[in-house]
Every structure is written in structure tokens, then in C-alpha cells.
Amino acid sequence: MSESEIDYHSKIVKTIRGAESRAISKWTSEGWELVEEKRGRLQTQITFRRPKRKLSRRAMVVLGGSMAALFIFIGVMAVLESGNEQEPIAPVARESEQSNEEPIIDATAEVIDAELPSGDSLLTEVPSAAPAEEILTVDNSKDLAELLAGSDSGPVVEKFAAKYKDQLIEFDASVWALAQHGNYKTRYDILIAAGNFDENRSPGPSFQFRDVNTTNDLHYTNESPTGTIGIRDNIHVVARVGKYSPDSLLFQLEPIETSFR
Numbered sequence: 667m668s669e670s671e672i673d674y675h676s677k678i679v680k681t682i683r684g685a686e687s688r689a690i691s692k693w694t695s696e697g698w699e700l701v702e703e704k705r706g707r708l709q710t711q712i713t714f715r716r717p718k719r720k721l722s723r724r725a726m727v728v729l730g731g732s733m734a735a736l737f738i739f740i741g742v743m744a745v746l747e748s749g750n751e752q753e754p755i756a757p758v759a760r761e762s763e764q765s766n767e768e769p770i771i772d773a774t775a776e777v778i779d780a781e782l783p784s785g786d787s788l789l790t791e792v793p794s795a796a797p798a799e800e801i802l803t804v805d806n807s808k809d810l811a812e813l814l815a816g817s818d819s820g821p822v823v824e825k826f827a828a829k830y831k832d833q834l835i836e837f838d839a840s841v842w843a844l845a846q847h848g849n850y851k852t853r854y855d856i857l858i859a860a861g862n863f864d865e866n867r868s869p870g871p872s873f874q875f876r877d878v879n880t881t882n883d884l885h886y887t888n889e890s891p892t893g894t895i896g897i898r899d900n901i902h903v904v905a906r907v908g909k910y911s912p913d914s915l916l917f918q919l920e921p922i923e924t925s926f927r
Contacts, residue, residue, distance in 0.1 A: 676701070677919040683797070683922055684711050684906070689710050705885065708834075708922075709770055801904060810835055814860040814870040817883040822872050827910035827917065834922065835905055841899045842868070847877045854878060856895070858919075863898045871910070871917040884924040891926065900927040 677698060681689045684703065689712055691701055698714035804811040812883040813826045814837055820902060840863035849854035856878065880895050892901070901924045908918030 673718040675718055677714045677845070679712045679714065680709050681712065683708055683710055684920070686712065689829055695740045702820075724907050799834055801836050802830065803836045807835075816870060818868075819912065823910055823917065824912065827907065828909045831909075832906055834904060835919075836904045837902075838862070838927065839873070839901050839903050840864075841895060841901065842872075844880075844897060850877075852879050854880060856880075858901070858903070858914075862900050871907075872915055873919050874916045875905075875921050876918055878921065884921045887925040889926070895924075895926075901925065902927055 677693065678691065686703065686705075688732055693712075693714050694700060698843035700712070701715050701796065702713040704711040704713075722843045723834070760807050776860050801825035802810045809826055812822060816822050837860055839860055841856060842863070844860055845855050845857075847855050848889065854875075854877075856875040858873045858875070859868045860873075861867075875884070880908060892899075895901070903919075905919035908920055910917045
């Protein structure tokens with residue numbers, strides 16, 4: 667049987683950025699095949715699929731026999747009821763007619779099962795909406811504004827790194843250096859600083875994107891005028907706060923979104 671003739675269940679899972687590998691590992695271990703990843707600003711939508719289970723010929727014969735026996739039983743009961751002088755018993759209402767109460771819905775997920783035009787079954791799992799993760803900017807965070815305008819070291823930098831570890835921050839920046847990471851030819855350590863590139867001035871800490879490639883890891887939202895990222899480029903970044911090293915004066919960031927200005 668060719669792949670085009672196989673019926674699949676599809677599952678769509680949404681997870682926060684950075685947790686994709688954990689979600690993929692969980693569902694592939696349960697027999698789901700990874701189909702596609704769509705990364706958004708804060709969430710990633712991951713699509714999985716797996717073949718539908720088909721009943722064997724023997725199981726279908728058994729099921730057909732059981733249904734036939736059930737119909738015979740219902741017919742016999744109907745004949746007996748017709749000869750009974752007691753007041754007829756009202757047929758049992760369908761579940762949807764038994765109560766006016768709203769059905770209970772699982773608060774953690776909503777499951778929708780529908781037939782696609784191709785005949786595939788779409789099984790969509792939509793987790794309950796999580797509150798949007800706050801992004802610190804110079805407009806809503808006095809601490810970030812002080813950090814970006816201050817020194818590359820000292821209590822302000824160390825306190826910010828400790829207080830806001832794993833927090834998302836957003837700011838205008840510029841590229842100051844690109845160096846190959848170890849012996850890798852396509853992975854780099856990228857040094858950035860706050861504000862526009864200016865050889866005579868570099869406020870704030872020396873931020874670093876460590877061990878990244880220049881294609882996928884920076885999550886570009888627009889095209890570079892030169893086709894890639896380079897020294898002197900002015901950029902806008904959304905990144906997750908990492909560790910700060912007082913010895914090297916490097917402040918690690920995890921790139922979440924990068925755009926060219």
C-alpha cells in the first residue's frame with residue numbers, strides 16, 4: 667500500500683518556545699511521526715501523524731455477528747412488549763435529550779475529530795490558553811532601561827541577571843563581533859551591544875549569543891540587506907536572559923527573535 671493510500675490521524679500540539687524537543691520526544695515515543703514545526707514569537711505549533719488502526723477481517727466478521735444478534739434480541743423484545751397490557755414504556759432519550767445541563771469539557775484540552783477532504787482524519791489537540799509571557803522592554807522595565815544605559819559590569823548587571831533569569835527581554839542592539847565557536851565552521855559566538863553601532867560608544871553589558879548558526883538559530887523575522895548577519899549590523903532582538911560571568915564580562919542571551927533595522 668502506497669503512502670497516499672494510508673489513512674492518518676493528525677495531532678497538533680502547541681508548546682512554548684524552547685520546549686519543542688521535549689514535546690517531540692514525548693509524542694514520538696508514543697508512536698506519532700513528526701510532520702511539521704511552525705515557530706511563532708512565543709509558541710511553536712508542532713504537527714504529528716500516525717496511521718489509523720484498521721480492523722482485521724476476522725474482527726469485522728465477529729463484530730458483524732454481534733450486531734446481528736443484537737438486532738434479533740431487540741426484535742424479540744419488541745414483540746414481547748407489544749403483547750404486554752401495561753402502559754408502554756417511553757423509549758430512552760438520547761444522551762443529548764436527557765438533560766439540559768451543559769456537557770463537561772476538559773479544561774486542559776479540546777479534541778476535535780473531523781474528516782478531511784482527502785479522507786484523512788484530523789485529530790486536533792488544543793491545550794488551554796496559557797497566559798502570554800511578559801517581555802521586558804525599556805518602556806515597561808526600569809531595571810532593563812538602567813541595564814542597557816549603564817556599565818558592562820558591576821552590581822546592576824549581576825543583580826539583573828539573577829533577578830530576571832529566563833525572562834524575555836526586547837531591545838535595539840548592534841553586532842560587534844562574530845567568532846567561530848570552537849572548531850565548528852558554521853557555528854558562532856556573536857557579540858552584541860545595546861543601541862546602534864558606534865565605534866566610540868558601547869553602553870550596557872557585552873551580550874553574547876553563544877554556539878549559534880546564522881541561519882536558523884537567530885529566528886529572523888525579515889531579510890538582511892546583505893543576505894546574512896555581520897559586524898556593524900543594527901538589529902532588534904527578543905531574547906531570553908541567561909548567565910552573566912563577572913570574569914569574562916559576557917552576558918549570555920538565548921535568541922528568540924531577530925530583525926534587521
